[in-house]
Amino acid sequence: MVRRQERRWGAVVAKVRSSRQLRAARKSVAFHRGLAEEVVGGRLMLAQSLRALGELLAQLDRPAEGLPRAEEAVDLCRGLAENDLASHRSDLAECLGTLGVLLAELDRPAAAQAARDEATALEGEPEDIIAFYRGLAQADPGRYRPALAASLHAQHSWLKQENRSAEAVPFLQEAVAIRRDVAEADADPLRRVALARSLLGLGRLLAQLDRPAEGLPFLQEAVAVRRDLVEGDPDFRRRMALAMTLSALVGLLAQMERQAEALPLARESVDLWRGVVEERDWDRRYGGGLALALRALGELLAQLDRPAEALPLVEEAVGLHRGLANIQGSHLLALALRSLADVLAALDRPAEAQAARDEAAAREGTTPETP
Incomplete structure (x- = not known):
């Protein structure tokens, strides 16, 4: 009888525990x-x-x-x-x-x-995932072509990590083609987000392979898609994505020595980041994106022989990176300090420029440079 009661109580306890777990x-x-x-x-x-x-x-x-x-x-x-x-x-x-x-x-x-x-x-391995989804997409393209495109994009990422960037180009090209078709057929904004990611990846990849003229139209299309997404919903994440895509286009235009065309895009990226930082002022990490955009704009102005305009931007970037060094590490701060040194040197302020170079070297653990 005692054992039967123990079993009953055990069942009751288990039921109560399960009920609590289910509610939670x-x-x-x-x-x-x-x-x-x-x-x-x-x-x-x-x-x-x-x-x-x-x-x-x-x-x-x-x-x-x-x-x-x-x-x-x-x-x-x-x-x-x-x-x-x-x-x-x-x-x-x-x-x-x-x-x-x-x-x-x-x-x-x-x-x-x-x-x-x-x-x-x-x-499985990336190529096996592609083969799996390619088979499914052939049988049911409406359902599985987005997954095939995602697997192709992922293969590009893996090849880049393996220092096989040139091999990644055809995978991204196919991913872009599929995602463009899917985005045209499906109004879901996530389809355009996926397209923008692959366009950005392909544009950057071609630029890294010293093929910037080929990469330019893809980055321009990526910016256009991101602009359209922000117009539909100005959520801070979409504005950040537009700012980062603009920065990639700025870098490519600078690579092609088209700094004057890049300048308004760099300013727009800074403005977008400022808006995000103001909106999310409780999270200091967003300041890192603003700092990168400020440094890019400052470097662009310096390349256009406008160092006086570049100085406050690069100084602000250094201040932001300095405040985030415990989160980001010192590498980005060191890069910003080197940009500051170049701007100060262009303004004929050699002592301050050397101080910035010395701090950059100390942050990186390298020997200080001298002009």
């Missing part, structure tokens, strides 16, 4: 749903909380309730992965794994196997 998981989903579009990483946090709820419902032998949660988690992660597979392929694979378990418990073996196959493919 539901609250987590509700909380993250409210943040999904408001904070950086909000969609991923919502997907993770949905996956956790789905797994808990599966453990409680309630797979039919868990399935729509897992499906929503997969949809969210798929959207993220179709924009940036390199960053989100493990997230998508985990959600697909949970979906596969729930589908199997609901006696849907074909769908469960498809989810497992995709999760397994995402854990």
Whole structure:
């Protein structure tokens, strides 16, 4: 009798514990749903909380309730992965794994196997992921061409890391072509975000390969897409993306010795960053983006023989990088100090220029330069 009572109490305790876990998981989903579009990483946090709820419902032998949660988690992660597979392929694979378990418990073996196959493919080598999604895209282009484009973009990133940049060009070219078609057919802004990323990547890559004239139209198109996105929704993340894309175009134009054309774009990038920093003044990290834009604008003015205009901009960049050195490290501060030294030298202030060079060398642990 005592053992029966212990078993009953054990079952009651387990039920109470499960009920508490379920309430907590539901609250987590509700909380993250409210943040999904408001904070950086909000969609991923919502997907993770949905996956956790789905797994808990599966453990409680309630797979039919868990399935729509897992499906929503997969949809969210798929959207993220179709924009940036390199960053989100493990997230998508985990959600697909949970979906596969729930589908199997609901006696849907074909769908469960498809989810497992995709999760397994995402854990493979980049070229294997491309082959997997190419096969799916041939069978269902409307559904899987965005994933194929994402896998091609990710292959470009991997090849760059392996110092094989020239081999990455055709992968990005195909990714751009697919994403351009998808963006024209689908009004979802995320399709244009993905297109802008690949255009930016291709333009930068061609510039790095000393082919700036080929890269220019891609960066110009990337800026146009980003402008359109900001006009539709001036969220600070979209303004940051436009500012960074403008900076890439500025750098390419400078590489082509077209500084005068680059100047208004560099000013626009600074203005965009100032707006973000003012709006997000509680987070100092955004000052790093402003500092980079200020230094780029200052260097551009110096190249145009306007060092007096460049000086306050580069000084501001140095101050921002100095304040962020404990977060960013000293490398960016050292670069800004070297830019400051060049501007001071152009203004015939040799002692101050040498002091800036000396500090830059000290920050980098190198021997100070002398003019």
